Amino acid sequence: MRRLVDVLVALCVAVLAAPAYLVTAVLVRLSLGRPVLFRQTRVGRDGREFSIAKFRTMRAERWPGEPDADRDCRVGRMLRTLSLDELPQVWNVLAGDMSLIGPRPTLPEQVRHYSAHQRRRLEVRPGLTGWAQVNGRNSISWPERIELDIWYIDHRNLALDLRILRRTVLQLVRPSGVYGDGGINPGFPAPEERA
Secondary structure, eight states, X not given: OHHHHHHHHHHHHHHHTHHHHHHHHHHHHHHHOSOSEEEEEEEOGGGOEEEEEEEOOBOOOSSTTOOHHHHBOHHHHHHHHTXXXXXXXXXXXXXXXXXXXXXXXXXXXXXXXXXXXXXXXXXXXXXXXXTTGGGTGGGSOHHHHHHHHHHHHHHOOHXXXXXXXXXXXXXHHSOOSSSOGGGOOOOOOOGXXXX
């Protein structure tokens, strides 16, 4: 049933958001050039890797390892604030890699550092939005996000999903938590960085 709802809602979003896709693609092309989409490997349910696409929000590196803050631009910040950069992930929902609601998909190098408890985050399909997203997003630490995601997995039901969707809409209208302290999103703490 959850998968059927995911597909039906994702199809509706894909159709209704077509103008937003077009406008966003044009903005990215004019401000950042090609490619318009940024692809990245993420980890999904049961540790399976898949490729997500986002609209680009940063210019290309001038040298290897150039800091993200130096590559940022006004259009990119606007797209991230409005979550428009995430729109292409609707296709990941249709493909079955993601769900509408669940833990946000993380990078393979982050998952490699997960403890056995944190790996519980991989018990469900990752989502476009989730409990951690509506309870702080990037303004909270990774360990806090993971605990919120595991809490969601243990308690997920229709009422909770509807609550997350409602709060997601509110966040789109009044964005918060897009950036961490000082405008920097915290990286995932490797074991030697954990206190």
